[in-house]
Amino acid sequence: MKAIVMTGYGAPKDVLELRTDHPKPLRKKGEVLVAVRATSINPGECKVRQGILPKGMIKVPQILGCDVAGEVLETDPTSKFKVGDRVFGCTGQILSDPWGTYAELVSAKEDRLLAIPDGVSFEQAAAMPIAGMTAWQALAPSMPLQGKRVLVHAGAGGIGHFAVQIAKAQGAYVATTCSGRNVEFVTQELGADLAIDYTKDKFEEVAGAPYDLVLDLVGEEPRSWPLLKKNGRMAVISWDKMVEGKSGGGLVFAIVWRIMKMKTSSALGLCPKYDSVAQEYGSGKGLEDLVKLVAAGSVKVHIERVVMLEQIPEAHEYSEQGRTRGKVVVSLQP
DSSP states (O other): OOEEEEOSSSOHHHHEEEESSOOOOOOOTTEEEEEEEEEEOOHHHHHHHHTOSOGGGSOSSBOOOOEEEEEEEEOOTTOSOOTTOEEEEEOOOTTTOSOOSSBSEEEEEGGGEEEOOTTOOHHHHHHSHHHHHHHHHHHGGGOOOTTOEEEETTTTSHHHHHHHHHHHHTTOEEEEEEOGGGHHIIIIISOOSEEEETTTSOHHHHSOSOEEEEEESSSOHHHHGGGEEEEEEEEEOOOTTTSTTOOHHHHHHHHHHHHHHHHHHHHTTSSSEEEEOOOOTTTTTTHHHHHHHHHHTSSOOOEEEEEEGGGHHHHHHHHTTTOOSSEEEEEOOO
Protein backbone atom coordinates (compact mmCIF):
# COMPACT_ATOMS: atom_id res chain seq x y z
CA MET A 1 0.00 0.00 0.00
CA LYS A 2 0.96 3.66 -0.28
CA ALA A 3 1.99 5.35 2.95
CA ILE A 4 4.00 8.27 4.26
CA VAL A 5 6.56 6.78 6.63
CA MET A 6 8.51 8.74 9.25
CA THR A 7 12.04 7.35 9.03
CA GLY A 8 13.60 9.49 11.75
CA TYR A 9 13.41 12.93 13.35
CA GLY A 10 13.89 16.21 11.54
CA ALA A 11 12.53 18.40 8.75
CA PRO A 12 9.43 17.08 6.93
CA LYS A 13 11.11 16.56 3.56
CA ASP A 14 14.04 14.79 5.20
CA VAL A 15 12.15 12.21 7.26
CA LEU A 16 8.67 11.81 5.72
CA GLU A 17 9.06 9.31 2.90
CA LEU A 18 6.43 8.18 0.39
CA ARG A 19 6.44 4.40 0.01
CA THR A 20 4.31 2.62 -2.55
CA ASP A 21 4.95 -0.94 -1.37
CA HIS A 22 4.58 -0.61 2.40
CA PRO A 23 3.14 -3.73 4.12
CA LYS A 24 -0.57 -3.64 4.86
CA PRO A 25 -1.69 -3.59 8.51
CA LEU A 26 -3.02 -6.87 9.88
CA ARG A 27 -6.46 -6.58 11.46
CA LYS A 28 -6.79 -8.03 14.95
CA LYS A 29 -9.94 -9.24 16.69
CA GLY A 30 -12.01 -6.26 17.79
CA GLU A 31 -10.57 -4.06 15.07
CA VAL A 32 -11.93 -2.71 11.81
CA LEU A 33 -9.85 -2.55 8.64
CA VAL A 34 -10.56 0.79 6.99
CA ALA A 35 -9.79 2.04 3.50
CA VAL A 36 -8.63 5.56 4.31
CA ARG A 37 -10.41 8.20 2.22
CA ALA A 38 -9.17 11.18 4.22
CA THR A 39 -7.03 12.08 7.21
CA SER A 40 -5.82 15.40 8.60
CA ILE A 41 -2.70 17.11 9.91
CA ASN A 42 -2.43 17.84 13.65
CA PRO A 43 0.25 19.86 15.49
CA GLY A 44 1.03 16.89 17.72
CA GLU A 45 2.16 14.87 14.72
CA CYS A 46 4.53 17.66 13.74
CA LYS A 47 5.97 17.70 17.27
CA VAL A 48 6.53 13.94 17.16
CA ARG A 49 8.36 14.30 13.86
CA GLN A 50 10.48 17.13 15.29
CA GLY A 51 11.70 14.75 18.00
CA ILE A 52 10.77 16.88 20.99
CA LEU A 53 9.24 13.94 22.87
CA PRO A 54 11.49 11.41 24.65
CA LYS A 55 12.79 9.15 21.88
CA GLY A 56 11.76 5.94 23.65
CA MET A 57 8.09 6.95 23.47
CA ILE A 58 7.98 6.75 19.67
CA LYS A 59 8.65 3.79 17.42
CA VAL A 60 10.66 4.57 14.27
CA PRO A 61 10.00 3.95 11.44
CA GLN A 62 6.30 4.60 11.79
CA ILE A 63 3.29 5.94 9.96
CA LEU A 64 2.02 9.08 11.66
CA GLY A 65 -1.60 10.22 11.75
CA CYS A 66 -4.57 9.61 14.07
CA ASP A 67 -7.61 11.10 12.34
CA VAL A 68 -9.33 8.81 9.87
CA ALA A 69 -12.39 8.80 7.64
CA GLY A 70 -13.01 5.96 5.25
CA GLU A 71 -14.87 2.79 4.31
CA VAL A 72 -14.98 -0.51 6.16
CA LEU A 73 -13.17 -3.30 4.31
CA GLU A 74 -13.13 -6.01 6.95
CA THR A 75 -14.46 -6.49 10.48
CA ASP A 76 -15.60 -9.13 12.98
CA PRO A 77 -18.87 -10.99 12.28
CA THR A 78 -20.35 -9.49 15.46
CA SER A 79 -19.28 -5.92 14.66
CA LYS A 80 -21.78 -3.06 14.60
CA PHE A 81 -20.23 -2.09 11.26
CA LYS A 82 -20.47 -3.90 7.95
CA VAL A 83 -18.30 -3.83 4.83
CA GLY A 84 -18.85 -0.60 2.93
CA ASP A 85 -19.95 1.49 5.91
CA ARG A 86 -18.56 5.03 6.09
CA VAL A 87 -16.76 5.52 9.40
CA PHE A 88 -14.50 8.06 11.09
CA GLY A 89 -12.65 8.52 14.35
CA CYS A 90 -9.30 8.85 16.07
CA THR A 91 -7.16 5.73 16.12
CA GLY A 92 -5.11 7.04 19.06
CA GLN A 93 -2.19 4.84 18.06
CA ILE A 94 0.61 7.38 17.80
CA LEU A 95 2.42 6.29 20.98
CA SER A 96 1.57 2.60 20.90
CA ASP A 97 1.53 1.40 17.31
CA PRO A 98 3.52 2.32 14.18
CA TRP A 99 0.44 2.02 11.95
CA GLY A 100 -1.08 5.50 11.63
CA THR A 101 -3.48 7.06 9.14
CA TYR A 102 -1.06 8.65 6.64
CA ALA A 103 -1.71 5.54 4.54
CA GLU A 104 -4.22 3.84 2.26
CA LEU A 105 -5.24 1.37 4.97
CA VAL A 106 -5.48 1.41 8.75
CA SER A 107 -6.77 -1.08 11.32
CA ALA A 108 -8.53 0.64 14.22
CA LYS A 109 -10.30 -0.57 17.34
CA GLU A 110 -14.02 -0.64 16.73
CA ASP A 111 -14.83 1.50 19.78
CA ARG A 112 -12.77 4.33 18.31
CA LEU A 113 -14.95 4.62 15.22
CA LEU A 114 -18.33 6.18 14.55
CA ALA A 115 -20.62 6.12 11.53
CA ILE A 116 -20.40 9.19 9.28
CA PRO A 117 -23.87 10.76 9.01
CA ASP A 118 -25.42 11.44 5.62
CA GLY A 119 -24.42 14.83 4.30
CA VAL A 120 -21.00 14.83 5.97
CA SER A 121 -18.08 14.27 3.58
CA PHE A 122 -14.99 12.17 4.23
CA GLU A 123 -12.92 15.35 4.33
CA GLN A 124 -15.19 16.99 6.90
CA ALA A 125 -15.22 13.85 9.03
CA ALA A 126 -11.43 13.52 8.92
CA ALA A 127 -11.02 17.09 10.16
CA MET A 128 -13.03 16.49 13.32
CA PRO A 129 -11.63 13.76 15.60
CA ILE A 130 -8.60 15.15 17.45
CA ALA A 131 -9.42 18.85 17.04
CA GLY A 132 -13.13 18.42 17.68
CA MET A 133 -12.78 16.07 20.66
CA THR A 134 -10.19 18.34 22.23
CA ALA A 135 -12.46 21.37 21.87
CA TRP A 136 -15.47 19.53 23.25
CA GLN A 137 -13.60 18.04 26.20
CA ALA A 138 -12.16 21.45 27.09
CA LEU A 139 -15.64 22.96 27.17
CA ALA A 140 -17.51 20.00 28.69
CA PRO A 141 -16.81 20.58 32.43
CA SER A 142 -18.32 24.07 32.10
CA MET A 143 -21.40 22.92 30.18
CA PRO A 144 -24.17 23.98 29.85
CA LEU A 145 -22.71 27.19 28.46
CA GLN A 146 -25.93 29.18 28.03
CA GLY A 147 -25.30 32.73 29.25
CA LYS A 148 -21.66 32.09 30.18
CA ARG A 149 -18.65 34.07 28.99
CA VAL A 150 -15.91 32.11 27.20
CA LEU A 151 -12.51 33.30 25.96
CA VAL A 152 -10.81 31.12 23.36
CA HIS A 153 -7.18 31.84 22.53
CA ALA A 154 -6.38 31.15 18.85
CA GLY A 155 -9.99 30.82 17.77
CA ALA A 156 -9.19 30.56 14.05
CA GLY A 157 -7.15 27.35 14.28
CA GLY A 158 -8.13 23.69 14.20
CA ILE A 159 -9.25 23.27 17.81
CA GLY A 160 -10.17 26.92 18.25
CA HIS A 161 -12.62 27.16 15.37
CA PHE A 162 -14.54 24.18 16.76
CA ALA A 163 -14.48 25.58 20.31
CA VAL A 164 -15.84 28.97 19.24
CA GLN A 165 -18.73 27.40 17.33
CA ILE A 166 -19.61 24.81 19.98
CA ALA A 167 -19.75 27.50 22.66
CA LYS A 168 -21.89 29.75 20.46
CA ALA A 169 -24.22 26.85 19.61
CA GLN A 170 -24.83 26.45 23.35
CA GLY A 171 -25.61 30.12 23.86
CA ALA A 172 -22.34 31.46 25.29
CA TYR A 173 -20.78 34.88 24.78
CA VAL A 174 -17.50 34.11 23.01
CA ALA A 175 -14.40 36.27 22.69
CA THR A 176 -11.33 35.03 20.88
CA THR A 177 -7.80 36.12 20.08
CA CYS A 178 -6.53 35.91 16.51
CA SER A 179 -4.36 37.73 14.00
CA GLY A 180 -5.74 40.68 12.07
CA ARG A 181 -6.30 38.63 8.92
CA ASN A 182 -8.67 36.33 10.85
CA VAL A 183 -10.86 38.92 12.58
CA GLU A 184 -13.56 38.78 9.91
CA PHE A 185 -13.35 34.97 9.75
CA VAL A 186 -13.91 34.38 13.48
CA THR A 187 -16.73 36.92 13.78
CA GLN A 188 -18.65 36.50 10.53
CA GLU A 189 -18.06 32.82 9.77
CA LEU A 190 -17.62 31.33 13.24
CA GLY A 191 -19.90 33.72 15.11
CA ALA A 192 -17.55 35.04 17.81
CA ASP A 193 -18.91 38.08 19.64
CA LEU A 194 -15.50 39.71 20.05
CA ALA A 195 -12.29 39.24 18.06
CA ILE A 196 -9.08 40.54 19.64
CA ASP A 197 -6.22 41.17 17.22
CA TYR A 198 -3.22 40.09 19.29
CA THR A 199 -0.85 41.86 16.90
CA LYS A 200 -2.36 45.22 17.89
CA ASP A 201 -3.89 44.83 21.35
CA LYS A 202 -3.09 43.17 24.67
CA PHE A 203 -6.03 40.84 25.12
CA GLU A 204 -6.13 41.32 28.89
CA GLU A 205 -6.75 45.04 28.34
CA VAL A 206 -9.63 44.73 25.87
CA ALA A 207 -11.34 41.43 26.72
CA GLY A 208 -13.85 43.10 29.03
CA ALA A 209 -15.79 41.64 31.96
CA PRO A 210 -14.57 38.48 33.76
CA TYR A 211 -14.99 35.11 32.08
CA ASP A 212 -16.39 31.79 33.23
CA LEU A 213 -13.94 29.85 31.08
CA VAL A 214 -10.67 30.46 29.26
CA LEU A 215 -9.41 27.95 26.67
CA ASP A 216 -5.67 28.39 26.30
CA LEU A 217 -4.45 27.01 22.98
CA VAL A 218 -1.19 28.96 22.80
CA GLY A 219 0.34 29.07 26.29
CA GLU A 220 -0.95 32.48 27.41
CA GLU A 221 -2.16 31.06 30.72
CA PRO A 222 -0.29 33.44 33.12
CA ARG A 223 -1.76 36.54 31.46
CA SER A 224 -5.25 35.02 31.38
CA TRP A 225 -5.75 34.31 35.10
CA PRO A 226 -6.91 37.86 35.99
CA LEU A 227 -9.70 37.57 33.41
CA LEU A 228 -11.42 34.68 35.20
CA LYS A 229 -14.29 34.95 37.64
CA LYS A 230 -13.65 33.68 41.16
CA ASN A 231 -15.28 30.35 40.28
CA GLY A 232 -14.08 30.41 36.69
CA ARG A 233 -12.07 27.72 34.98
CA MET A 234 -8.86 27.60 32.93
CA ALA A 235 -8.50 24.81 30.35
CA VAL A 236 -4.92 24.54 29.07
CA ILE A 237 -4.35 22.67 25.82
CA SER A 238 -0.98 24.08 24.77
CA TRP A 239 2.17 24.77 26.75
CA ASP A 240 4.19 25.94 23.75
CA LYS A 241 5.19 29.33 25.12
CA MET A 242 5.84 28.04 28.64
CA VAL A 243 8.13 25.17 27.59
CA GLU A 244 9.77 26.80 24.58
CA GLY A 245 13.20 25.36 23.83
CA LYS A 246 12.70 22.21 25.91
CA SER A 247 12.57 18.67 24.53
CA GLY A 248 12.71 15.06 25.64
CA GLY A 249 12.61 14.46 29.38
CA GLY A 250 12.99 18.17 30.08
CA LEU A 251 9.81 18.90 28.16
CA VAL A 252 7.83 16.23 30.02
CA PHE A 253 9.13 17.43 33.39
CA ALA A 254 8.27 21.07 32.62
CA ILE A 255 4.71 20.19 31.63
CA VAL A 256 4.10 17.86 34.58
CA TRP A 257 5.57 20.38 37.03
CA ARG A 258 3.36 23.16 35.65
CA ILE A 259 0.23 21.02 35.88
CA MET A 260 0.99 19.94 39.46
CA LYS A 261 1.75 23.50 40.54
CA MET A 262 -1.45 24.97 39.12
CA LYS A 263 -3.72 22.11 40.22
CA THR A 264 -2.34 22.43 43.76
CA SER A 265 -2.93 26.19 43.73
CA SER A 266 -6.45 25.60 42.44
CA ALA A 267 -7.19 22.98 45.11
CA LEU A 268 -6.01 25.39 47.83
CA GLY A 269 -8.28 28.10 46.49
CA LEU A 270 -5.39 30.32 45.44
CA CYS A 271 -6.63 30.52 41.85
CA PRO A 272 -9.68 29.47 39.78
CA LYS A 273 -10.22 25.91 38.61
CA TYR A 274 -7.44 24.56 36.41
CA ASP A 275 -7.61 21.72 33.90
CA SER A 276 -4.99 20.30 31.59
CA VAL A 277 -7.00 18.84 28.74
CA ALA A 278 -6.01 15.35 27.63
CA GLN A 279 -8.06 13.89 24.79
CA GLU A 280 -9.96 10.72 25.71
CA TYR A 281 -9.20 9.10 22.36
CA GLY A 282 -10.61 5.70 23.22
CA SER A 283 -14.02 6.97 24.26
CA GLY A 284 -14.57 9.37 21.37
CA LYS A 285 -16.09 11.59 24.06
CA GLY A 286 -17.78 14.58 22.50
CA LEU A 287 -17.22 13.48 18.91
CA GLU A 288 -20.67 11.97 18.48
CA ASP A 289 -22.26 15.17 19.82
CA LEU A 290 -20.08 17.32 17.57
CA VAL A 291 -20.83 15.44 14.36
CA LYS A 292 -24.55 15.84 15.05
CA LEU A 293 -24.05 19.62 15.19
CA VAL A 294 -22.07 19.46 11.94
CA ALA A 295 -24.73 17.35 10.22
CA ALA A 296 -27.38 19.83 11.39
CA GLY A 297 -25.38 22.79 10.10
CA SER A 298 -24.91 24.35 13.56
CA VAL A 299 -21.12 23.90 13.37
CA LYS A 300 -19.13 24.26 10.16
CA VAL A 301 -15.89 22.39 9.49
CA HIS A 302 -13.50 24.86 7.92
CA ILE A 303 -10.93 23.18 5.68
CA GLU A 304 -8.27 25.60 4.51
CA ARG A 305 -6.37 23.17 2.30
CA VAL A 306 -6.87 19.71 0.86
CA VAL A 307 -3.65 17.95 -0.15
CA MET A 308 -2.79 14.53 -1.53
CA LEU A 309 -0.89 11.83 0.36
CA GLU A 310 2.43 12.64 -1.29
CA GLN A 311 2.04 16.30 -0.27
CA ILE A 312 2.06 15.59 3.48
CA PRO A 313 5.66 16.89 3.93
CA GLU A 314 4.58 20.27 2.52
CA ALA A 315 1.44 20.15 4.68
CA HIS A 316 3.61 19.67 7.78
CA GLU A 317 5.71 22.68 6.80
CA TYR A 318 2.59 24.80 6.39
CA SER A 319 1.08 23.61 9.67
CA GLU A 320 4.24 24.52 11.56
CA GLN A 321 3.89 28.15 10.51
CA GLY A 322 0.96 28.40 12.94
CA ARG A 323 -1.24 30.24 10.45
CA THR A 324 -3.71 27.51 9.54
CA ARG A 325 -7.32 28.66 9.45
CA GLY A 326 -9.31 25.61 10.48
CA LYS A 327 -7.79 22.35 9.25
CA VAL A 328 -5.49 20.93 6.59
CA VAL A 329 -6.96 17.69 5.26
CA VAL A 330 -5.31 14.90 3.27
CA SER A 331 -7.50 13.28 0.60
CA LEU A 332 -6.99 9.67 -0.50
CA GLN A 333 -10.13 9.46 -2.61
CA PRO A 334 -9.73 6.95 -5.47
